[in-house]
Amino acid sequence: MKYSFQFIFGAFLTMMFTMGCEQTTPYAPAENELLDGPLEGLTIAQQIKFLSGDEAFGDVFTIEKGLGPVFVANQCASCHPGDGKGSPFVEFVRFGQPDTLGNQFLEFGAPQLQHKAIPGFEPEQLPEGATTTKLIAPAVTGLGFLNFVSDQDLINLSDPNDIDGDGISGRPHWNNIPDYVTLRPNTISQNGKYISRFGKKAAAYNLLHQTSGAYNQDMGITSLFETIDPYSGLEEDPEVSTQTVNDVVFYLNTLKAPLQRDEGATSIIAGAQIFSEIKCASCHIPSLQTGYSPIEVLSYKEFHPYTDLLLHDMGSELDDQYTEGFALTSEWRTPPLWGLGLSKDAQGGSYFLMHDGRAGSIEQAISLHGGEGEASKNSFAQLSEVEKQQLIEFLESL
Amino acid sequence: MLLLLATTGGLFSQEADPLVKRVSKDTSKVSLNMDAVYNRPFLAIKKMPIALGGYLEANSLYQSEDGISEGLSFQARRLTLFMSSSITKRIKFLTEIEFEDGTKEIGIEFAALDVSLHPALNFRGGIVMNPIGAFNQNHDGPKWEFVERPDVAVNMLPATWSNVGFGIYGKTHKGDWILGYEAYLTNGFDNSIIDNEENKTFLPAAKENAERFEESNNGKPLFSGKLTVKNRNIAEIGFSYMGGAYNKFEEDGLTLDEKRSVAVFAIDANAVIKNTGTYIVGEIAFVNVDVPETFTQQYGTKQWGAFVDVVQPVLQRSILNWENATLNVAARLDYVDWNVGTFQETGNKIGEEQIAISPAISFRPTAQTVFRINYRYQWQKDILANPAAKTAAWLFGFSTYF
Numbered sequence: 001m002k003y004s005f006q007f008i009f010g011a012f013l014t015m016m017f018t019m020g021c022e023q024t025t026p027y028a029p030a031e032n033e034l035l036d037g038p039l040e041g042l043t044i045a046q047q048i049k050f051l052s053g054d055e056a057f058g059d060v061f062t063i064e065k066g067l068g069p070v071f072v073a074n075q076c077a078s079c080h081p082g083d084g085k086g087s088p089f090v091e092f093v094r095f096g097q098p099d100t101l102g103n104q105f106l107e108f109g110a111p112q113l114q115h116k117a118i119p120g121f122e123p124e125q126l127p128e129g130a131t132t133t134k135l136i137a138p139a140v141t142g143l144g145f146l147n148f149v150s151d152q153d154l155i156n157l158s159d160p161n162d163i164d165g166d167g168i169s170g171r172p173h174w175n176n177i178p179d180y181v182t183l184r185p186n187t188i189s190q191n192g193k194y195i196s197r198f199g200k201k202a203a204a205y206n207l208l209h210q211t212s213g214a215y216n217q218d219m220g221i222t223s224l225f226e227t228i229d230p231y232s233g234l235e236e237d238p239e240v241s242t243q244t245v246n247d248v249v250f251y252l253n254t255l256k257a258p259l260q261r262d263e264g265a266t267s268i269i270a271g272a273q274i275f276s277e278i279k280c281a282s283c284h285i286p287s288l289q290t291g292y293s294p295i296e297v298l299s300y301k302e303f304h305p306y307t308d309l310l311l312h313d314m315g316s317e318l319d320d321q322y323t324e325g326f327a328l329t330s331e332w333r334t335p336p337l338w339g340l341g342l343s344k345d346a347q348g349g350s351y352f353l354m355h356d357g358r359a360g361s362i363e364q365a366i367s368l369h370g371g372e373g374e375a376s377k378n379s380f381a382q383l384s385e386v387e388k389q390q391l392i393e394f395l396e397s398l
Numbered sequence: 399m400l401l402l403l404a405t406t407g408g409l410f411s412q413e414a415d416p417l418v419k420r421v422s423k424d425t426s427k428v429s430l431n432m433d434a435v436y437n438r439p440f441l442a443i444k445k446m447p448i449a450l451g452g453y454l455e456a457n458s459l460y461q462s463e464d465g466i467s468e469g470l471s472f473q474a475r476r477l478t479l480f481m482s483s484s485i486t487k488r489i490k491f492l493t494e495i496e497f498e499d500g501t502k503e504i505g506i507e508f509a510a511l512d513v514s515l516h517p518a519l520n521f522r523g524g525i526v527m528n529p530i531g532a533f534n535q536n537h538d539g540p541k542w543e544f545v546e547r548p549d550v551a552v553n554m555l556p557a558t559w560s561n562v563g564f565g566i567y568g569k570t571h572k573g574d575w576i577l578g579y580e581a582y583l584t585n586g587f588d589n590s591i592i593d594n595e596e597n598k599t600f601l602p603a604a605k606e607n608a609e610r611f612e613e614s615n616n617g618k619p620l621f622s623g624k625l626t627v628k629n630r631n632i633a634e635i636g637f638s639y640m641g642g643a644y645n646k647f648e649e650d651g652l653t654l655d656e657k658r659s660v661a662v663f664a665i666d667a668n669a670v671i672k673n674t675g676t677y678i679v680g681e682i683a684f685v686n687v688d689v690p691e692t693f694t695q696q697y698g699t700k701q702w703g704a705f706v707d708v709v710q711p712v713l714q715r716s717i718l719n720w721e722n723a724t725l726n727v728a729a730r731l732d733y734v735d736w737n738v739g740t741f742q743e744t745g746n747k748i749g750e751e752q753i754a755i756s757p758a759i760s761f762r763p764t765a766q767t768v769f770r771i772n773y774r775y776q777w778q779k780d781i782l783a784n785p786a787a788k789t790a791a792w793l794f795g796f797s798t799y800f
Contacts, residue, residue, distance in 0.1 A: 118693065
């Protein structure tokens with residue numbers, strides 16, 4: 001029995017240690033190190049809905065659940081890992097023609113090329129004569145804020161004829177919208193068109209428009225909103241429920257905005273100053289404000305996305321001779337810069353920046369700016385190495 | 399079944415009753431891992447033609463991933479019942495029926511007739527456990543010092559992987575050397591191994607298809623074979639292979655797809671270091687799957703994984719009046735790469751890998767019962783090899799034959 005007491009005592013200590021297990025489990029990363037997570041202040045009911053949407057966002061579509069037959073990815077989270085930017089692994093190709101007369105290749109499966117197929121089927125092929133662009137998916141954080149900026153605010157930011165003479169002439173994308181879209185409060189129309197703001201060419205009006213299109217064109221999933229199967233071209237029964245689509249839309253609306261890190265650091269303050277001085281902030285507008293939103297925590301809030309949600313001519317190097325809606329081939333929507341510094345953690349440790357991921361670094365991304373961004377690019381080139389570094393540190397803090 | 403349970407439950411509480419005898423295990427020192435299915439404690443009841451046995455596993459779990467925990471859970475992992483019968487001296491029957499997670503999964507893991515023609519040639523038919531690696535056939539909870547099963551065995555290979563089929567096995571020995579073999583043809587996998595909600599090539603997905611006990615998915619048998627060599631003074635090492643067509647490529651005379659194959663190769667080993675009593679067991683396995691080039695790279699064509707357990711008895715004596723009680727310290731290293739290769743688009747290495755380390759303390763009041771405290775720390779990378787999700791878990795539980 002000599003060892004019995006020692007054994008029991010040892011076992012007791014071990015059990016006590018086990019009970020204190022919170023000390024032996026991984027720490028949660030700081031909130032500003034994560035892209036995913038809900039907005040602060042959601043009601044309990046909204047948090048439940050957020051969770052449903054989060055789950056649906058991660059749902060894997062199998063063949064039995066309707067994947068394909070042709071597709072690009074098999075879950076939302078494949079293109080937006082950790083709610084961040086996509087990578088070339090799930091790049092998608094869109095095709096059409098250079099003019100804005102409407103996509104003439106719809107009967108050939110345009111606008112998106114489904115370049116993967118379930119076993120037994122062949123992927124879609126590019127039709128002869130089509131022009132193409134490659135795209136990687138944007139981060140989805142903070143989309144609710146962008147969704148509820150009023151149309152009037154975007155019009156106020158625009159300067160389509162460059163009246164102020166600063167060389168920057170952003171314009172809203174006045175586009176046709178599908179019937180199923182519900183107009184946001186106080187929306188403004190012009191000749192039957194509405195301001196679209198989501199997507200690389202700002203071709204989607206709101207998150208329902210964007211989400212339904214993604215289910216359909218990315219995964220080959222039909223819904224009550226997008227009923228045509230991309231493979232057969234025929235109307236098919238919904239493969240995802242309206243409730244699920246709505247849950248995902250709610251989830252996207254209520255994802256938090258990325259939080260800046262180390263904003264008080266001297267080099268980052270200096271970088272922010274340089275960002276304004278070389279006119280990056282003319283398109284990458286630091287602060288916007290939401291209008292009314294039925295989701296209370298999104299109503300009338302100032303936020304810091306570093307975008308104006310407008311189309312800008314970005315020059316010949318970024319002109320893929322492909323367009324969507326009424327955007328010109330050289331026009332791209334200003335991408336939000338918030339979360340830029342966290343992009344690598346969603347893209348496998350490397351940057352894949354610009355619309356197609358062709359830039360492997362922030363410096364390279366800046367150097368690809370042309371057109372309305374040409375002057376800022378040239379100004380960046382003339383900065384000292386220290387100033388360049390400060391600007392990069394600032395951008396990575398976002 | 400209920401009647402049987404009620405009857406045996408009463409009998410087990412009376413082990414001293416001469417009507418109930420514990421069947422002695424194989425201690426001939428020529429046993430191999432392949433004998434695990436019979437190398438279990440059974441109770442024989444006088445005049446009853448069958449011997450009975452089983453085991454129960456339960457545990458508590460506290461787990462946290464990246465600082466977020468679902469709190470404390472209690473799990474009834476497995477209740478397994480064995481029944482064996484010697485129909486004649488050379489014809490045996492054994493079955494293993496398992497209830498996992500309560501009654502969430504109920505399955506016949508083994509139900510086979512063994513006909514001994516010669517020690518080196520035996521016939522086995524019925525529901526057999528495919529001899530791939532060692533764990534698949536030797537998976538009883540009370541034999542292990544860890545609550546969790548090895549990742550490579552259950553999250554890459556499909557343990558416990560049973561199928562309908564038949565085959566032969568046998569062994570022979572000379573001096574300290576023992577040689578064993580097994581070869582079976584069974585029903586096999588299906589398309590779900592490359593099309594599942596795990597979103598990766600996942601052989602265990604085929605276990606969901608209960609129809610594999612009724613008919614083959616594609617009419618092509620899965621071959622499983624194993625060759626084992628053991629030196630009683632050194633170690634046992636096994637080499638196993640399992641392969642065949644997995645997809646349904648024809649139906650009603652129509653072609654649905656190309657015939658696509660899966661191949662698994664595994665090496666397992668175990669040894670006891672005599673001077674220290676240290677027990678070491680491990681397994682390494684490689685999977686090759688023919689995935690259509692036009693399907694997504696999400697589903698990998700190559701996988702590999704391994705685990706190694708080191709178990710060190712630190713106290714072997716009478717403890718709390720349990721004679722021959724043992725206190726062990728142990729550690730396990732788990733690794734699985736579900737998608738070996740590089741992305742076509744970037745040339746970067748594909749992630750989808752996981753490594754875990756699990757230190758453990760186990761107490762065995764008898765050889766048939768084990769109490770286990772395990773700590774497991776795991777790093778899991780997604781397909782893009784983004785920073786790993788870190789998960790830690792505390793598990794306290796027991797597993798016992800009865």
